[in-house]
Amino acid sequence: MFYKPVVQEHERLAAQELVQHLGSGSGSALLGNECRHALNTLAVSENPELQQSASVYLLHLSQHLPTALPAEFLEPYPALLRSSDLVVQRTTSLSLVNLLVDHNVNKELIVEMGILEPILDLLESGDLTVQCNSCACVAMLATxxxxxxxIVAADGxxxxxxxxxxxxPRIQRNAVGALLNLTRSEKVAGALCEEGALPVLTLLLQSTDLEVQFYSCSTLRNMAALQEHHLRMLGIGEHFLLKSLLxxxxxxVEKNFCQTCLCLKNLSVNVQTQEELMALGCISLLIAVLHSPAVGKSESAITLLSALSQHPPNRDGMVEQGLVQAVDKLLLLHSSSSTIVSHGAITIxxxxxxxxxQQAVMDSQCLTRLLKALDxxxxxxxxxxxxxxxxxxxxCLVSLKPHIxxxxTAEHISHLVTYASQAENLELSFHAASVIGELGMTVAPLLSPHSDAVLGYLLRFLKNQEVRFQQLGIATLSTLKNDGCFAAAVSGNAVQEQLCMVRTQTERTSELLSMVSPTSPSSEQAPSAQSLD
Known part of the structure; x- marks a missing residue:
């Protein structure tokens, strides 16, 4: 015969108390002190049926609780999770999953009250349901x-x-989801590397489960965000990680593709990695996706391509594979996407x-697309x-300036003048004015209707303490003085007074430089501003 624990009187009364309140259905009554004491009593009982009553009560609470669970009601969890009864383990762990999913419990408090340890112990359970529930708990606690x-300190x-x-597959998804949440911390991401997570995650990229693919790729993306991990990540097999990502x-699946691009982008800050990606045919794969009807995939592809184009040795190969023509078509198809416009322009x-x-740009419609993007x-x-x-x-390129x-057109010039005239974004103002300055007299007739605005931003440039703004202002005025519409204004008092101030500043700078380096040749001294009279 098997031994059956005797039900003591206080345990019997506790069980009756829970049953009574379950029948009432009242939310406030379910969270009363009597119920809490009854739960604590039954949780430590040697009778598994009484422990089951306590776990069922907690499950009922987790499914019907409209507000956060009071901290006192977490007290029974450690004992119930350590129960030898499989039903108690399943039911208790499921109730905790419900509470975490619905945000009805404080995650940090769960750890503080010693509930993490028994959850981690249940990860080694022989029961799949218990493993699934406990792993889901860890995944949510890791947020x-x-x-x-x-979790790391407890060898989880x-x-x-x-x-x-x-x-x-349920357990696998929860486990990889837990790893993903853990890598949201840089310190913990390093710990995962030490624990041997990289080979496992790399293998999981080849999983037939699309969710596992997504979580493992996202986890690797987080780890690749720290360059200190790159050597270890890329040292797995013969380019095994890069081949798996490619x-x-x-x-x-769009989200899987996008995460892959993000991971590769993080890894590609390493020049050697870029060279390996080029050798493995990365560019042709990305170009093939550029014209996908899924805008998210096109955005991710061009973002990665623009990062790869930053490395000068890659550029000729990218041009030869038709990337300029592909960007041309991309800007035509998705001109309203800020990501595509931004990274398309960077790539060009x-x-x-x-x-x-340069020849590829001239042979394409990229210039037309870029000018249209001004509007x-x-x-x-x-x-x-x-x-x-x-x-x-x-x-600034001799071969392309005439084509631009x-x-x-007058409309393009109007947009450039508008951008150059605004003082909120100095970089936008500077580059817009630089385009006008570089084109010079070839666009002077188009500038005539905007003479006041042009002189306005040029005067602002002369007052700017940054030398590049002053130099751009002087160079543009020097060009425009040859145009009848601007000649009088350039020789006017306002412009000349500001030029005198710049000249004075420049001469003072030259004097100070001569005091620091009195033997330096005059040709190395700062040039003074030239008169535009």
Whole structure:
């Protein structure tokens, strides 16, 4: 015969108390002191049926509680989670999952009250339901900064890694989700590297479960955000991580593709990684996705391509693979996306630094797209800055300046003058004015209707203490003085007085420089402002 624990009188009364209140259905009555004492009594009982009563009561609370669970009602959890009865473990862990999902319990308080340890112990349970529930609890507890370190300190990472390769998809998802939440802390992300999480996560990229793919890729993205982990991440096998990530670029699931691009972007701050990605055919894979009807995929692809184009040795290869033409089409299809406009302009700027890139820009409609983007009110100010900066870069190129001047219209000039005239965004103002200054007399007739606005921002530039603004103002005035519309204004008192002030400042700077380096040749001294009379 098996031993059956005797039900003591105070336990019997406690059970009756819970049953009575469950029948009442009153929320306030369910959280009364009598119920709390009854729960504490039954939680430590040796009788599994009484423990089951307590766990069922807590499950009922977790499903019907309209407000946060009072901290006192967490007291029974450690004992119930440590119960030897499988039903009690399942029911109690499920009630805790419900409370965490509905935000009806303080996550940090759970750890403070000693509930984390028994949850971690249940990760090693032989029961799949218990493993699934306890792993879900860990995943949600790991959304708290304080709890992440507690989980690592309690050796929870190894248990989670074991479950990350579970054959049960529910457990696997919860485990990888827990790893993702843990890596939201830089310190804990380092601990995961030490614990051997990288090979596991890399293998999970090849999972047939799309959610596991997403969580593992997101976790690796967080770890790749810290360059100190790159050597270890890229040292797995023969480019195994990069090859696994590149295989996800063909994923039909948008969020998985986007996370892959983010992870690769984080890794590509390393020049060697960029070279390896180029060798593995990354560019052709990304170009193929650029024209996807899913805007999110196009945005992620061009963001990664613009990052790869920052590395000069990559540029000719990217041009040869048709990236300029692809960006041309992309700007046509998705001209209202600030991300696409921004990174498309950055990519064109980078690729046009080579002769082959400049020729590709001339052979495409990129200049037309960029000029049209000046008028896009749907894009952000940052996107407009990228476009105007790109145009500034292109107008400085001898091969492209005539093409820009040829396509410039009165409407384009109007937008540039508007941007140059606003004082809130100095970078946008500077680059817009630089485009006008570079084009000079070729656009002077188009500037005539805006003479007051042009002189206004040029005077503001002369008053700016940054030398680049002063120099741009002087250079532009020097050009415009040859135009009849501007000649009188340039020789007027307001402009000349400000030029005298700049000259005085420059001469004073030259004097100070001569005091510091009296033997330096005069040719190395700061040049004084020239009169525009």
């Amino acid at each position: 708290s900064d304080a709890n992440r370190e507690a 990472v190894l248990h989670i890694l074991v479950l990350a390769v579970s054959s049960d 295989s996800l670029l063909s994923s039909p 700027t980078n690729l046009s630094s080579t002769p082959t890139g 896009l009110t749907s894009t952000t100010e940052d996107a407009r800055l990228c476009v105007v900066s790109c145009l500034h870069h292109l107008t 001047a040829e396509q410039m």
